[in-house]
Amino acid sequence: MRIYNPTFGVSAAAGAKVALKPVNWKTDAIALVSNSKPNARELLDGIRSKLGASRQVDNIKFLAKNSASQPAPKDLLEEVAANYRGALLAIAD
Amino acid sequence: MKDIAEQEVIDLPDMDVEAFNEFATQQGWSDGMPLYIPTEDKVAKFVATVRGDNRPYPPVPPRLVVPTIQALAANAVMAGCKPEYFPVATAAMRGVLDPAYNLHGTLATTHSCAPMVMVSGPVRKELNINCGSNCFGQGWQANATIGRALGLMLLNVAGAKPGEMDRSTQGNPAKFTFCFGENEEDNPWTPYHVRRGFAPTDSVVTVMSGEGPHNLNDHGSNTGVGLLTTFAGGMATPGANTVYGKGPLFIIIGPEHAATLKRDGFTIESMQEELHKRSRVHASRISKENQETYNSTGHKPDGDWYSITPTPQDIHITVAGGPGKHSAFIPSFGGTTVACVRIAR
Numbered sequence: 001m002r003i004y005n006p007t008f009g010v011s012a013a014a015g016a017k018v019a020l021k022p023v024n025w026k027t028d029a030i031a032l033v034s035n036s037k038p039n040a041r042e043l044l045d046g047i048r049s050k051l052g053a054s055r056q057v058d059n060i061k062f063l064a065k066n067s068a069s070q071p072a073p074k075d076l077l078e079e080v081a082a083n084y085r086g087a088l089l090a091i092a093d
Numbered sequence: 094m095k096d097i098a099e100q101e102v103i104d105l106p107d108m109d110v111e112a113f114n115e116f117a118t119q120q121g122w123s124d125g126m127p128l129y130i131p132t133e134d135k136v137a138k139f140v141a142t143v144r145g146d147n148r149p150y151p152p153v154p155p156r157l158v159v160p161t162i163q164a165l166a167a168n169a170v171m172a173g174c175k176p177e178y179f180p181v182a183t184a185a186m187r188g189v190l191d192p193a194y195n196l197h198g199t200l201a202t203t204h205s206c207a208p209m210v211m212v213s214g215p216v217r218k219e220l221n222i223n224c225g226s227n228c229f230g231q232g233w234q235a236n237a238t239i240g241r242a243l244g245l246m247l248l249n250v251a252g253a254k255p256g257e258m259d260r261s262t263q264g265n266p267a268k269f270t271f272c273f274g275e276n277e278e279d280n281p282w283t284p285y286h287v288r289r290g291f292a293p294t295d296s297v298v299t300v301m302s303g304e305g306p307h308n309l310n311d312h313g314s315n316t317g318v319g320l321l322t323t324f325a326g327g328m329a330t331p332g333a334n335t336v337y338g339k340g341p342l343f344i345i346i347g348p349e350h351a352a353t354l355k356r357d358g359f360t361i362e363s364m365q366e367e368l369h370k371r372s373r374v375h376a377s378r379i380s381k382e383n384q385e386t387y388n389s390t391g392h393k394p395d396g397d398w399y400s401i402t403p404t405p406q407d408i409h410i411t412v413a414g415g416p417g418k419h420s421a422f423i424p425s426f427g428g429t430t431v432a433c434v435r436i437a438r
Contacts, residue, residue, distance in 0.1 A: 001107050004136045004167035006122055006249040008101045009158025036390045038382070057169055066391050069198045069334075069428030093260075 028085035131167035214296035224274030226415030242271030279348035291308030317357030325371035
């Protein structure tokens with residue numbers, strides 16, 4: 001017998017490819033981004049402290065979106081893209 | 094040869110329903126209940142009901158594939174729909190694809206939300222969609238299978254596999270199916286879809302990412318003011334997402350409660366105002382830790398009170414159900430919207 005596949009779909013056209021440059025986690029500016037769930041900031045604080053043992057931390061900044069249930073707003077994504085070479089995201093559920 | 098997941102049409106050895114269900118479960122296509130077999134001829138009958146509705150579907154998050162109409166129909170067949178239900182199921186699918194519905198968030202969240210589907214207009218009678226007694230419950234094929242078809246589309250097309258992309262902590266029985274009709278005949282106010290700008294003769298699907306219905310039992314109050322006291326008290330719950338997510342919600346008033354409220358002069362607008370004012374949650378009922386979190390994320394109280402919707406208009410009100418002194422409160426996910434789609438027929 002022949003059946004239709006209930007999962008079938010056409011992949012959406014991919015966005016323009018961006019050439020990624022390697023991140024130097026020892027020196028590059030890094031964003032620590034919270035999804036605003038409880039304890040996300042504490043988790044990121046701990047990561048920043050641990051990173052401080054092996055690198056400078058004055059270019060590691062905390063950012064947050066104001067709703068865990070909504071996608072990150074465009075201005076936040078643009079801020080990360082413009083100012084940081086890497087980003088670590090905390091989910092912290 | 095292509096992997097099964099990449100094939101639009103799959104050749105299988107002839108098999109009975111039990112064997113097909115074993116196969117479908119292995120593929121991850123099942124919600125755990127028995128499925129019908131989406132054969133080519135059955136799918137074709139479903140697809141024929143939406144000829145002329147050529148609006149393209151956007152990529153469906155989180156999986157971000159553009160579904161074919163045959164794939165959507167396969168899910169409706171598996172759910173046990175009749176072909177004539179399919180335009181309702183596809184309208185519901187279009188509703189959850191409204192960007193403000195936030196499909197990715199509502200499917201991937203740890204919250205228990207499920208897509209609530211309400212049907213308004215003439216199609217309710219044509220398809221025998223239950224709007225009266227036990228409208229949220231069992232016993233009607235259209236209610237049971239239209240809601241289930243949407244759930245299967247979200248599982249199979251959107252990719253909301255429980256424990257994987259669907260991260261709900263406990264889930265919710267409404268994830269199997271949650272579809273009911275508006276009881277326009279016993280609604281003393283304007284039908285919901287007409288208030289949303291549609292014609293009375295239009296048939297419309299309304300979707301919201303919600304919890305299951307919370308009962309609002311009031312046998313004692315004989316006045317509209319008394320009933321709204323009970324409704325507001327039931328809505329003022331610190332455990333609902335709406336207390337900090339501040340999204341929309343539904344109040345589904347039973348016909349007997351509706352008659353009392355109408356008799357006492359309440360309009361939809363005056364009920365929205367009253368409920369918005371009186372369903373606030375006092376800070377003393379919210380833990381200090383939660384208050385700190387809400388404050389840090391911009392969900393600040395008004396004095397000592399947390400409102401549960403941004404505005405009175407976010408309290409959506411209509412009538413459904415049969416005889417009895419019960420109504421229902423359906424909280425939402427919070428970061429979502431109430432989307433309406435006209436059923437293309």
